[in-house]
Structures are given as C-alpha cells and as structure tokens.
Amino acid sequence: MLPDWAMDTLAILTQVFILLLGTGALLAIIFFIIDISQTRDAVRRNYPVVGRFRGLFTTLGEFFRQYFFAMDREELPFNRAERDWVYRSSKGEGGTIGFGSTKPLTPVGTAIFVNCPYPMLDDDGADAESMLIGPFARQPYDAPSFFNISGMSYGALSRPAVRALSRGAGKANIWLNTGEGGLSDAHLEGGCDIVFQIGTAKYGVRNPEGGLSDEKLKAVAGHERVRMFELKLSQGAKPGKGGILPAEKVTDEIAAIRGIPAHQASHSPNRHPEVGDNSELLDFVAHIRDISGKPVGIKFVVGAYGWIDELCEDIKARGIESAPDFFTIDSGDGGTGAAPMALMDNVGLPIRESLPMVADILRRHGLKDRIRIIASGKLLLPSSVAWALAAGADFIQCGRGFMFSLGCIQAMKCHKNTCPTGVTTHKKSLQRGLVPKDKAEKVATYANTLREHVEIIAHSCGVSEPRKLKPMHVRLVEANGRSKAMDRLNFIPPEELRKAGSLPEQH
Incomplete structure (x- = not known):
C-alpha cells in the first residue's frame, strides 16, 4: 500500500487532471459556439474548433519546411546551401565541402565557368x-x-x-x-x-x-x-x-x-x-x-x-x-x-x-x-x-x-x-x-x-x-x-x- 504522502500527491494530481480536462472541455464548447456563430471564416463555421488548426498549421508550415522537409537546394528566395555558405564564411570556416556538389548543372541558364589547362598560380x-x-x-x-x-x-x-x-x-x-x-x-x-x-x-x-x-x-x-x-x-x-x-x-x-x-x-x-x-x-x-x-x-x-x-x-x-x-x-x-x-x-x-x-x-x-x-x-x-x-x-x-x-x-x-x-x-x-x-x-x-x-x-x-x-x-x-x-x-x-x-x- 502507498504511503500517505504518495496518496495525497496522487489525489492532488487527479484533481488537477480533472480541472484541466474540464477547462479544456469548457473552452472547446466556447470555441464551438463562437465558430459556428461567426460568418467571417467558412472553414471554422463548417468545422467548429477543428477548423482553427488550419491557421496554426499554415503558420507553422513554413518553419517545418525550412528545417525539416525542404531539400538543401529547394527553398526560395535563398536555399539552405546558399545560406549555410554565408554562415560558414562569416564565421571564418571557409567554403570547403566534401564528397560532391549538390548543385544541378542542367537547368537552362546555369553558368559554368571555363577553366583553362594552365591556371594562374x-x-x-x-x-x-x-x-x-x-x-x-x-x-x-x-x-x-x-x-x-x-x-x-x-x-x-x-x-x-x-x-x-x-x-x-x-x-x-x-x-x-x-x-x-x-x-x-x-x-x-x-x-x-x-x-x-x-x-x-x-x-x-x-x-x-x-x-x-x-x-x-x-x-x-x-x-x-x-x-x-x-x-x-x-x-x-x-x-x-x-x-x-x-x-x-x-x-x-x-x-x-x-x-x-x-x-x-x-x-x-x-x-x-x-x-x-x-x-x-x-x-x-x-x-x-x-x-x-x-x-x-x-x-x-x-x-x-x-x-x-x-x-x-x-x-x-x-x-x-x-x-x-x-x-x-x-x-x-x-x-x-x-x-x-x-x-x-x-x-x-x-x-x-x-x-x-x-x-x-x-x-x-x-x-x-x-x-x-x-x-x-x-x-x-x-x-x-x-x-x-x-x-x-x-x-x-x-x-x-x-x-x-x-x-x-x-x-x-x-x-x-x-x-x-x-x-x-x-x-x-x-x-x-x-x-x-x-x-x-x-x-x-x-x-x-x-x-x-x-x-x-x-x-x-x-x-x-x-x-x-x-x-x-x-x-x-x-x-x-x-x-x-x-x-x-x-x-x-x-x-x-x-x-x-x-x-x-x-x-
């Protein structure tokens, strides 16, 4: 059997959980009434409460794309590879990379510099x-x-x-x-x-x-x-x-x-x-x-x-x-x-x-x-x-x-x-x-x-x-x-x- 102090703590946590659950349910009811009554946003009016997450996800989407989903050469106006080169260079870490380039050389308009057989020392x-x-x-x-x-x-x-x-x-x-x-x-x-x-x-x-x-x-x-x-x-x-x-x-x-x-x-x-x-x-x-x-x-x-x-x-x-x-x-x-x-x-x-x-x-x-x-x-x-x-x-x-x-x-x-x-x-x-x-x-x-x-x-x-x-x-x-x-x-x-x-x- 649990000691008295543990039982008291468990009782308090239970009460806090019930309070939070009740508060959440009350807020959901309030948001439901607000959403179904308002006329400015069709999504929220048709899908009360749930429709609110659309705006949140839209706002968060640009951050998730930048840090998790976009490839190094995909973003606009500057992709991660370009930004990282500037970050490294400004820290004095140089612009040296390994293994191979990730820059595609086939898109129309890509500039390719013509190296000579005997470069300048x-x-x-x-x-x-x-x-x-x-x-x-x-x-x-x-x-x-x-x-x-x-x-x-x-x-x-x-x-x-x-x-x-x-x-x-x-x-x-x-x-x-x-x-x-x-x-x-x-x-x-x-x-x-x-x-x-x-x-x-x-x-x-x-x-x-x-x-x-x-x-x-x-x-x-x-x-x-x-x-x-x-x-x-x-x-x-x-x-x-x-x-x-x-x-x-x-x-x-x-x-x-x-x-x-x-x-x-x-x-x-x-x-x-x-x-x-x-x-x-x-x-x-x-x-x-x-x-x-x-x-x-x-x-x-x-x-x-x-x-x-x-x-x-x-x-x-x-x-x-x-x-x-x-x-x-x-x-x-x-x-x-x-x-x-x-x-x-x-x-x-x-x-x-x-x-x-x-x-x-x-x-x-x-x-x-x-x-x-x-x-x-x-x-x-x-x-x-x-x-x-x-x-x-x-x-x-x-x-x-x-x-x-x-x-x-x-x-x-x-x-x-x-x-x-x-x-x-x-x-x-x-x-x-x-x-x-x-x-x-x-x-x-x-x-x-x-x-x-x-x-x-x-x-x-x-x-x-x-x-x-x-x-x-x-x-x-x-x-x-x-x-x-x-x-x-x-x-x-x-x-x-x-x-x-x-x-x-x-x-």
Missing part, C-alpha cells in the same frame, strides 16, 4: 585593383573593393544592424550604401566609405515640401566619408513603387533623420517628381554633382530598355562629362523590407538578363569606360559575383548576403517589426540578440572570404584577378542541355533595340 595572382568612379566630379572616388554592401535603410534595418554593417565595412575596406533612409551616426560609426542614396522622398536631404534641399545636400556631402550619391529611380523588388516604412518603424529618431512625422507610415513617391524624361534626369544628376562635388549615379531595375539607348544618345550629344558616373542595375528578384506582392513577383527583369544587356548598350555607344556598372540582386555567392564581373559589372552590391552574416534566418518578417534576430526590428527586446561588435567581425569575414573565392574562380579561368573575367570565360546551359559561350549570345537583337522597350508615350 595563386602566388602569381594579383589583388583586385581599385577603380576610379566619377572622373569629372570635383572629388572622384577611387573605390577599393569590387564587392560592397547594398542599400538597406536605417529604419528598415535596426540600429544595431547598421552599426555592425558600418564597423564591418570599415574592417573589410568596402563601401556601405545608406539606402534611401538618410544618413545617421550609426552609418558613420565604423569609419567606412559611404554611398548616400537619394530616394524619391529625398529622405535626409528633403525640404518641407518633399523636394531636394541643396543646403541639406551640401551638409551630407560635407562628411568626408560620404564618397558618392546614388539617385534611385527604381528598386528591383518594387519597380514603379516608392519605399514603404510601416508606422511602427518610424521612431522619433528615424523621423528626425528622414525629415518626416514620427509614428506615421511613410510612403515614397513612385518616381522623382523632378525627373520625367532623360533630359531632366541628366539635368538632375548634374545638379546633384555640382552641389555635392562628388560622383553621382542612378539606380534602376531594367524593364523597358529603349530609354537606356536614348539616354546614351543624349549623353553623347551633351558630352560624356554629362553622363551619370555609374549605373546601379538592380534585379527584378531583388529584396526589400516591404513591397506589394504584385510587383515583387511579376515586374522587372532579373539581373541575369539585364546586366549583359546594359553592358552591351554601353559598349555600343562607347560609354562602358565612362559609366561604371554596379550590379545588385541576389549576388551573394562567389559564383554569382564572378558571373556578374564576367558579364560586364565593375562592382557588385549585396544586401541579403550581409544580412545573413548578421544572423538573419530568412524568417521573412522584415515588414512586421518582429524579426527574431534583431536585424529588421526596432523592438529593444529583439535587438538585444544582435551585438554590433561581434557581428561586425562576421560582416568583414564574409566580405573577405567571398572576394578570396572569387579570386579562386578567376585563377582557375587563367586570369590574374576577378575583373579580368570576361564573357568568354562563362558558358550558359541552353534548352537542349548543351552550353554556349556567353560572348556568343545576343542579349539585345539589333532590330529590337529601337522598337522594343521604348518609353511610354507620355514621356
């Missing part, structure tokens, strides 16, 4: 040289690195994230693009080179009416570390749509930096009101360059492309000094903190098509050496960066790769202020997990490892440094299963150059 290789941007600006920029941090606004990103990126960029000697959210002390903290992006709302350099303030522009240009200005015409994830910052992310500090009301959602115009055609674009670029004294370029995602050809004609008519100092070409599958799904999924050419196209247009007009090309959009692995250099890019900007180096787990909650790793949230409790000093080391290590592995590809192809990679070094898989050298592909049929992709009639 690593000891004979050369470090990638710096490259001058903006020779006609009063203060040209001799950019030291071909791989840099893309535009991600303070506001879309948290303060600890921006501080870590600034410090990491300084350690790796790469530039940090501010995104359209203005310049903060967090950007300047690490002593890195800064590219200031001017979005359609002119955050950080706007007057009370929302136009460009020359006085504020001069003040920003007065910072020694601000090296260039990037005029954003469109962004890959939302071409034709301005930036979106939810009200919960517009803190007092961010509102002061941007020059907007606090705690109110902020939506940028879908284009610059000052720029309605190519002539006005060149005038605006010249104005910003004259006020700032620094190189000025434009950022856009390619859709229609006839206007680029016409822009080159206008530049040649005015003189090459009138040209934007660089083109930042964003991909139609680029990233963002928040964008309408209709645009994110369906509008804009991917970088695989648009980059060679723009490079070809500039070569045809003799402007390739005048206008530097910066490629952006899912270029976070050595293979994609090496491809971009071979396709005509002079520089690469990457955003989400550096987010992974900060600890991003692709929770895809950037627009909800609930980022579990503190990268895109302004909740102090969630930011606590992101320590800038530690993450800065990972940012720098990721950048250095990627550049090292791009050099490995370049040496395998027989060239001394990455920028010497050319289209002839890459073959693209075609529909018949065979590959074709990229330098033999026509990205713009000559007969279509004028008639296809021309500007809308109102322009």
Whole structure:
C-alpha cells in the first residue's frame, strides 16, 4: 500500500487532471459556439474548433519546411546551401565541402565557368585593383573593393544592424550604401566609405515640401566619408513603387533623420517628381554633382530598355562629362523590407538578363569606360559575383548576403517589426540578440572570404584577378542541355533595340 504522502500527491494530481480536462472541455464548447456563430471564416463555421488548426498549421508550415522537409537546394528566395555558405564564411570556416556538389548543372541558364589547362598560380595572382568612379566630379572616388554592401535603410534595418554593417565595412575596406533612409551616426560609426542614396522622398536631404534641399545636400556631402550619391529611380523588388516604412518603424529618431512625422507610415513617391524624361534626369544628376562635388549615379531595375539607348544618345550629344558616373542595375528578384506582392513577383527583369544587356548598350555607344556598372540582386555567392564581373559589372552590391552574416534566418518578417534576430526590428527586446561588435567581425569575414573565392574562380579561368573575367570565360546551359559561350549570345537583337522597350508615350 502507498504511503500517505504518495496518496495525497496522487489525489492532488487527479484533481488537477480533472480541472484541466474540464477547462479544456469548457473552452472547446466556447470555441464551438463562437465558430459556428461567426460568418467571417467558412472553414471554422463548417468545422467548429477543428477548423482553427488550419491557421496554426499554415503558420507553422513554413518553419517545418525550412528545417525539416525542404531539400538543401529547394527553398526560395535563398536555399539552405546558399545560406549555410554565408554562415560558414562569416564565421571564418571557409567554403570547403566534401564528397560532391549538390548543385544541378542542367537547368537552362546555369553558368559554368571555363577553366583553362594552365591556371594562374595563386602566388602569381594579383589583388583586385581599385577603380576610379566619377572622373569629372570635383572629388572622384577611387573605390577599393569590387564587392560592397547594398542599400538597406536605417529604419528598415535596426540600429544595431547598421552599426555592425558600418564597423564591418570599415574592417573589410568596402563601401556601405545608406539606402534611401538618410544618413545617421550609426552609418558613420565604423569609419567606412559611404554611398548616400537619394530616394524619391529625398529622405535626409528633403525640404518641407518633399523636394531636394541643396543646403541639406551640401551638409551630407560635407562628411568626408560620404564618397558618392546614388539617385534611385527604381528598386528591383518594387519597380514603379516608392519605399514603404510601416508606422511602427518610424521612431522619433528615424523621423528626425528622414525629415518626416514620427509614428506615421511613410510612403515614397513612385518616381522623382523632378525627373520625367532623360533630359531632366541628366539635368538632375548634374545638379546633384555640382552641389555635392562628388560622383553621382542612378539606380534602376531594367524593364523597358529603349530609354537606356536614348539616354546614351543624349549623353553623347551633351558630352560624356554629362553622363551619370555609374549605373546601379538592380534585379527584378531583388529584396526589400516591404513591397506589394504584385510587383515583387511579376515586374522587372532579373539581373541575369539585364546586366549583359546594359553592358552591351554601353559598349555600343562607347560609354562602358565612362559609366561604371554596379550590379545588385541576389549576388551573394562567389559564383554569382564572378558571373556578374564576367558579364560586364565593375562592382557588385549585396544586401541579403550581409544580412545573413548578421544572423538573419530568412524568417521573412522584415515588414512586421518582429524579426527574431534583431536585424529588421526596432523592438529593444529583439535587438538585444544582435551585438554590433561581434557581428561586425562576421560582416568583414564574409566580405573577405567571398572576394578570396572569387579570386579562386578567376585563377582557375587563367586570369590574374576577378575583373579580368570576361564573357568568354562563362558558358550558359541552353534548352537542349548543351552550353554556349556567353560572348556568343545576343542579349539585345539589333532590330529590337529601337522598337522594343521604348518609353511610354507620355514621356
């Protein structure tokens, strides 16, 4: 027979069990009445109580797929193999794997690099040289690195994230693009080179009416570390749509930096009101360059492309000094903190098509050496960066790769202020997990490892440094299963150059 204390414990447990069972039954009855009475959800009305599990399983499904069910190469926008490479590289563990590749080489468009029989010895290789941007600006920029941090606004990103990126960029000697959210002390903290992006709302350099303030522009240009200005015409994830910052992310500090009301959602115009055609674009670029004294370029995602050809004609008519100092070409599958799904999924050419196209247009007009090309959009692995250099890019900007180096787990909650790793949230409790000093080391290590592995590809192809990679070094898989050298592909049929992709009639 059980001792008295055991009998007492058993009695208490029995009572607790009965209480829990009764509470569960009562809740089930309450939920049953609520579900069968409500009219908003058909599933819950037809299947009361049980129908509630549908929403739970839908929510949990993305997590189970990511960690248990999806194969290493299946997920979007970045699969596990890609994310793991960045995680390992940011920790200094390198990119070495064993047994064999899991990357399929048969899908159409797959890039295969052409190794040479006598590759460049690593000891004979050369470090990638710096490259001058903006020779006609009063203060040209001799950019030291071909791989840099893309535009991600303070506001879309948290303060600890921006501080870590600034410090990491300084350690790796790469530039940090501010995104359209203005310049903060967090950007300047690490002593890195800064590219200031001017979005359609002119955050950080706007007057009370929302136009460009020359006085504020001069003040920003007065910072020694601000090296260039990037005029954003469109962004890959939302071409034709301005930036979106939810009200919960517009803190007092961010509102002061941007020059907007606090705690109110902020939506940028879908284009610059000052720029309605190519002539006005060149005038605006010249104005910003004259006020700032620094190189000025434009950022856009390619859709229609006839206007680029016409822009080159206008530049040649005015003189090459009138040209934007660089083109930042964003991909139609680029990233963002928040964008309408209709645009994110369906509008804009991917970088695989648009980059060679723009490079070809500039070569045809003799402007390739005048206008530097910066490629952006899912270029976070050595293979994609090496491809971009071979396709005509002079520089690469990457955003989400550096987010992974900060600890991003692709929770895809950037627009909800609930980022579990503190990268895109302004909740102090969630930011606590992101320590800038530690993450800065990972940012720098990721950048250095990627550049090292791009050099490995370049040496395998027989060239001394990455920028010497050319289209002839890459073959693209075609529909018949065979590959074709990229330098033999026509990205713009000559007969279509004028008639296809021309500007809308109102322009």
